[in-house]
Amino acid sequence: MPQCGIPWPVPNPGPDRPQPIVPMLDIQALRQDPDRYRKAMRDKGYSEDPVLRALDLDARRRAAVTALQEYKERANALSREIGPLMKEGRRDEAESARAETGRLKGVIREAEDAARGLETELERTMLEIPNAAHESVPVGRSAADNAIPFTFGSPRAFDFDAKPHWELIERHGLVDFERGAKVTGAGFPFYVGKGARLQRALVNFFLDMATTVGGYTEIEPPVVVNEASARGTGQLPDKEDQMYEVTRDGLYAIPTAEVPVTNFHRDEILPEDALPIRYCAYTPCFRREAGSYGKDVRGLNRLHQFDKVELVQIVHPSKSYEALETLREDAERLLQRLELPYRRVVLCTGDMGFTQTKTYDLEVWSGGQERWLEVSSVSNFESFQARRMMIRYKPKDGSKPEIVHTLNGSALALPRIVAALLENNQQADGSIAIPEALRPYTGFDRIG
């Protein structure tokens, strides 16, 4: 029984109901305040053209729908008369009514095609409009314009030649990339011995922190999902290049636990007092990383399969920015306990994703490579995902269901944490110190 007070099991969820590609934006919101969305497009670095096209299509669509409805109304009214007329024996009148509805049928079909065409085009256009950034997000064009409001710890000054983690890994036999490449392919490493134990320790530590201090309910989800779920969180229609696909069964290997966990409540109406819902989940994540090469893929920096603990929150729309801060703190606390220097980055409008309204990246300092590595991305999606997934809540006052807000964040992505841990904690003799907080989980206090 989940602690969130959600009925269990969820009745009749219809897990693979074919979902139309519903726009993540509400056309009515767009209609009411087009300028807001035009500004949002500019801020995120997109052309505002789709907004203008959407408004035009919407106007034409509404006209077409109105016309269509009028034809249908006439046909329905006539149709209703036929039964009684037949009973009264007024055959001629019944026949002429029948002929007229027959004629209307053709007209209706044409009007339907017109309306449907406009609707499809509108939906397609709406999909080009990103979620508007929150007002607190700095406006900017690239990563150079991101804000860095907080830094924890400071990069360690080594009095010896600090090694990158791939050298440390090799020295201590923690990860076997070569055999991973043989057995599966590049980017699918084996973790071995203390390397494997370190993974398990981190996963357990993260989950324990999330479930105790954070108050998250632990979930172990499927690691492949169907198409409707991939749509729900926005991986489809246009990010399929990033996912491994099991074509025979129409399933996708998850790129993050966000996908199955957020879809857990797809097509549901939750009681208001079930909110906020907080889930944490450990899963492997699979990413094709098509088109990314170069030196940042060395070692553990970028893999096709990696482990991650993910946090997901489903909250009342008025509470999502509070929730964003707690989510961020839940992730930051882990870095602090691990004593890893990190910085908090607020992504500017131009650097953030299509679907987010505000995103914090947490970047850990990697002493051997002397660079910052992104280990967590914490985002508010407001209603963008929830609208697609039709996750709503039923207000306590009995009024109509409303769309919830969803958020998620990594806490944390393991490989880069391991990289930073090894690099920052390496000693002159080549051994590696395990931070205090992790020792109960590893069962050893140093490697080598």
Add this chain to the structure above:
RNA sequence: GGAGGGGUGGCAGAGCGGUUGAAUGCAGCGGUCUUGAAAACCGCCGUGCCGCAAGGCACCGUGGGUUCGAAUCCCACCCCCUCCGCCA
């Protein structure tokens, strides 16, 4: 993989060609009663779209078809459940 059964409102569950957008029960909301609560009783109570409104249109897994008219008939597909087989 084989054989059956089934998908209807927040949930359960009727309906199987024409005032059925859909009985009934539960849940929810409002009220009466009560010191308070429970119980009982009364009322309200699906969603989306078009419209200033009145009102209209659509939706009973999805898509198509038959019909003047379909939740109800036909076809295809998807999903769920049960049993058998296989299996960690």
